[in-house]
Amino acid sequence: MKVSVVITLKKDVLDPxxxxxxxxxDGMGFDNINEVRQGKYFExxxxxxxxxxxxxxxxxxxxxxxxxxxxxxxxxxxSQ
Amino acid sequence: MxxxxxxxxxxxxxxxxxxxxxxFGFKNKMVWHNDIELPKSDLVVLPGGFSxxxxxxxxSIASKSKIMQSIINFAKGGGKVMGICNGFQILVESGxxxxxxLRNKYxxxxxxxxxxxxxxxxxxxxxDIKKNILEFHIAxxxxxxxCSKEQIKEIDDNNQIALCxxxxxxxIDEKNNPNGSIKNIAGIFNKEKNILGMMPHxxxxxxxxxxxxxxSIFFKNLINNLK
Numbered sequence: 210m211k212v213s214v215v216i217t218l219k220k221d222v223l224d225p226x227x228x229x230x231x232x233x234x235d236g237m238g239f240d241n242i243n244e245v246r247q248g249k250y251f252e253x254x255x256x257x258x259x260x261x262x263x264x265x266x267x268x269x270x271x272x273x274x275x276x277x278x279x280x281x282x283x284x285x286x287x288s289q
Numbered sequence: 290m291x292x293x294x295x296x297x298x299x300x301x302x303x304x305x306x307x308x309x310x311x312x313f314g315f316k317n318k319m320v321w322h323n324d325i326e327l328p329k330s331d332l333v334v335l336p337g338g339f340s341x342x343x344x345x346x347x348x349s350i351a352s353k354s355k356i357m358q359s360i361i362n363f364a365k366g367g368g369k370v371m372g373i374c375n376g377f378q379i380l381v382e383s384g385x386x387x388x389x390x391l392r393n394k395y396x397x398x399x400x401x402x403x404x405x406x407x408x409x410x411x412x413x414x415x416x417d418i419k420k421n422i423l424e425f426h427i428a429x430x431x432x433x434x435x436c437s438k439e440q441i442k443e444i445d446d447n448n449q450i451a452l453c454x455x456x457x458x459x460x461i462d463e464k465n466n467p468n469g470s471i472k473n474i475a476g477i478f479n480k481e482k483n484i485l486g487m488m489p490h491x492x493x494x495x496x497x498x499x500x501x502x503x504x505s506i507f508f509k510n511l512i513n514n515l516k
Contacts (some may be wrong), residue, residue: 222435223391223394223435224397224431225393225469227494229396237369274345274349275345277346278390279381279387279436280435
């Protein structure tokens with residue numbers, strides 16, 4: 210089973226990279242952007258075939274390694 | 290006094306730290322990250338560098354290495370642990386110190402001498418240092434100290450701020466904040482003050498011919514206080 214996870218910075222955490230990307234997009238003519246936030250995306254391919262169990266495992270991985278909960282949130286966005 | 294410096298894949302200030310500790314009288318051992326047992330130590334140092342190429346988040350992979358469990362146990366039993374630069378990042382990632390170190394505010398790798406004001410001398414790391422302002426060197430890309438509002442209050446209430454970036458007169462303001470750290474924080478302690486993490490490198494300030502001597506002051510004082 211493949212579990213997909215997105216890790217994003219929490220709302221009040223400064224994201225200078227997102228800011229620079231925003232400014233660059235502005236400069237390229239992509240207007241009407243309010244904000245850009247940069248995050249991470251992981252695909253975990255596991256031997257586990259039960260969806261619920263696989264997602265629980267990945268959640269545990271997020272808490273222990275993939276995300277730093279001081280600054281980041283994680284969200285499992287799909288399993289197949 | 291026995292010290293141990295941990296070498297992770299990608300550490301690059303481990304030998305500088307070894308030279309500094311030996312210069313001021315420590316019997317230092319280099320310890321490989323894959324070792325399980327920590328040698329008998331009065332001080333453990335996590336050195337600067339780019340452990341595991343800064344993959345995932347700086348210090349995150351190193352914080353899960355084999356030796357870290359022994360270091361966590363050592364620190365929780367009151368053992369003295371100091372993390373410099375990447376070592377500081379490893380300490381926050383392992384949960385031994387609160388908060389996290391983010392990418393520098395202006396997205397630059399900063400490599401320069403700076404001044405720090407000692408905020409708390411009631412601990413073995415800074416007790417008896419006469420100077421209030423020290424000149425150290427910083428070299429980092431992710432040194433912007435950040436934590437939640439609740440955490441910063443707790444850190445303040447427990448007097449856990451060790452060092453703040455300042456000018457040579459000790460003014461702590463935005464102008465003298467190189468990386469965007471909350472409250473200009475350059476180093477913090479745990480609640481019990483046996484663990485210190487800081488971005489500046491005292492080991493780069495131990496030779497007047499090369500740099501300066503404020504690191505010498507720091508190490509001389511540290512070994513005296515550990516005796």
